Amino acid sequence: MSGAVLLERERLTSGTTWHTAGLLWQLRPSDVEVELLAHTRRVVSRELEEETGLHTGWIQNGGLFIASNRQRLDEYKRLMSLGKAYGVESHVLSPAETKTLYPLMNVDDLYGTLYVPHDGTMDPAGTCSTLARAASARGAQVIENCPVTGIRVWTDDFGVRRVAGVETQHGSIQTPCVVNCAGVWASAVGQMAGVKVPLVAMHHAYVVTERIEGIQNMPNVRDHDASVYLRLQGDALSVGGYEANPIFWEEAVKSRTGAAGGLCLKTSTVKGCTVCSDDLRRA
Numbered sequence: 001m002s003g004a005v006l007l008e009r010e011r012l013t014s015g016t017t018w019h020t021a022g023l024l025w026q027l028r029p030s031d032v033e034v035e036l037l038a039h040t041r042r043v044v045s046r047e048l049e050e051e052t053g054l055h056t057g058w059i060q061n062g063g064l065f066i067a068s069n070r071q072r073l074d075e076y077k078r079l080m081s082l083g084k085a086y087g088v089e090s091h092v093l094s095p096a097e098t099k100t101l102y103p104l105m106n107v108d109d110l111y112g113t114l115y116v117p118h119d120g121t122m123d124p125a126g127t128c129s130t131l132a133r134a135a136s137a138r139g140a141q142v143i144e145n146c147p148v149t150g151i152r153v154w155t156d157d158f159g160v161r162r163v164a165g166v167e168t169q170h171g172s173i174q175t176p177c178v179v180n181c182a183g184v185w186a187s188a189v190g191q192m193a194g195v196k197v198p199l200v201a202m203h204h205a206y207v208v209t210e211r212i213e214g215i216q217n218m219p220n221v222r223d224h225d226a227s228v229y230l231r232l233q234g235d236a237l238s239v240g241g242y243e244a245n246p247i248f249w250e251e252a253v254k255s256r257t258g259a260a261g262g263l264c265l266k267t268s269t270v271k272g273c274t275v276c277s278d279d280l281r282r283a
């Protein structure tokens, strides 16, 4: 870690991270993802706190995947087997068992659910500042309000382009290695070194409900067929979804309100709220 420098053009978390839902689901169809997520969970729920003495804000309320058809339930049974191989505890529940776990849920049209008790929610600010604290303690440097304005490259004798340094308004840093972690701006940073980053950003929205009696301590819910999630937020829910016809970044920035580099959009730009009807059916 010693010698590593993190350059942030504004403040830490000012990109996508500050308004992430922060949901961590450990079971995914790819075994690489399962391993990465299990590692992330260990770091966020235990190791960072042990190392820094700071709480990351991790909440372990569990995760519940909804199967509204037979094929989806079969997929969840396969995920449970995959989880067994990687030490991730999970349970396939019947509709009646799901109702016992989550009494507020409408289970009439369910085939079953997959319950992962050690899933949970990350707090973006807490996780980020604890990570920064741990990195600094190991010799890394975090420099905020310092945009990268250019990346110097040179071509070696074999025609391979290599990094020579990073330019900022406050000076340059000589380095043979740059990690591009600029999120939705990664394409712009990649271009500075002549690298095309295959990344397309699109608008994503969620709605926060008012207080719901009895929702406290319930697991987060993901319905893959309806493309929605319900995240526990204290005694309310934030409800988000992935639209079939999303708004792409170029279109989204035209209607930005200006907060956090244009990532906060007017609610009027949320198309037709196709997500909400599926969420309300479940509640």
Ligand SMILES: Cc1cc2nc3c(=O)[nH]c(=O)nc-3n(C[C@H](O)[C@H](O)[C@H](O)COP(=O)(O)OP(=O)(O)OC[C@H]3O[C@@H](n4cnc5c(N)ncnc54)[C@H](O)[C@@H]3O)c2cc1C
Binding pocket: 007, 008, 009, 010, 011, 012, 013, 014, 015, 016, 017, 018, 019, 020, 021, 022, 023, 024, 146, 147, 148, 149, 181, 182, 183, 184, 185, 189, 204, 205, 206, 240
């Ligand atoms: C509404 C919403 C809900 C989400 N829910 C979830 C979820 O439940 N679970 C999940 O896993 N993920 C979720 N995500 C996705 C998750 O938030 C992102 O994948 C994650 O925050 C990306 O982090 P990052 O550090 O890569 O990017 P960012 O947080 O965007 O950080 C990139 C940073 O680069 C900086 N930067 C840009 N250009 C430069 C430059 N030239 N020089 C220096 N710095 C620069 C920016 O200021 C920014 O701070 C959600 C996202 C949204 C929007």
